[in-house]
Amino acid sequence: MQLNLNGKNIEIAEDLRDEPLIWTLHDRLQLNGSRYGCGAGWCGSCTVILDGKATRSCQTKTSQAVGKSLITLEGLANGDKLHPVQQAFLENPLQCCYCMTGHIMTAVVLLENTANPSSVQIDAAMDANLCRCGGYNNIRQNVARASEIARGAT
Ligand code: FES
Numbered sequence: 001m002q003l004n005l006n007g008k009n010i011e012i013a014e015d016l017r018d019e020p021l022i023w024t025l026h027d028r029l030q031l032n033g034s035r036y037g038c039g040a041g042w043c044g045s046c047t048v049i050l051d052g053k054a055t056r057s058c059q060t061k062t063s064q065a066v067g068k069s070l071i072t073l074e075g076l077a078n079g080d081k082l083h084p085v086q087q088a089f090l091e092n093p094l095q096c097c098y099c100m101t102g103h104i105m106t107a108v109v110l111l112e113n114t115a116n117p118s119s120v121q122i123d124a125a126m127d128a129n130l131c132r133c134g135g136y137n138n139i140r141q142n143v144a145r146a147s148e149i150a151r152g153a154t
């Protein structure tokens with residue numbers, strides 16, 4: 001079975017077809033950027049990008065990623081240059097940051113589709129990702145800041 005992971009084709013064992021994608025990423029490929037939270041599709045901390053869509057890797061079988069473009073947190077930076085969303089969250093971090101990968105990946109998808117989102121659009125896009133530390137104001141600010149960085153409007 002072949003995955004297109006962060007721009008590279010990699011072979012993985014056929015018997016991982018039914019394994020949740022998050023565990024294939026963590027345990028077989030040592031990509032631990034996605035976070036295991038609820039394990040039930042509620043929190044969004046395990047979000048990856050599958051064919052341009054924010055996708056919960058705890059609810060996705062590994063075989064469902066075959067034939068698609070799979071991007072994880074580890075695939076966002078371009079060499080030493082962080083993705084604008086990563087840069088914005090680094091400038092203004094959250095509290096424990098356990099939820100941060102999910103917010104980053106969801107924001108990347110938002111900005112790919114809407115370069116300069118309104119606050120209403122930011123709230124709508126980020127709404128399904130939870131933060132137990134209540135960092136929602138920072139998250140909103142960071143998505144808006146990432147949009148500025150990406151558009152060169154700094
Ligand atoms: S760990 Fe996947 S949605 Fe919570």
Ligand code: FES
Nearest residue numbers: 097099131132133
């Ligand atoms: S910063 Fe702690 S869960 Fe979001």
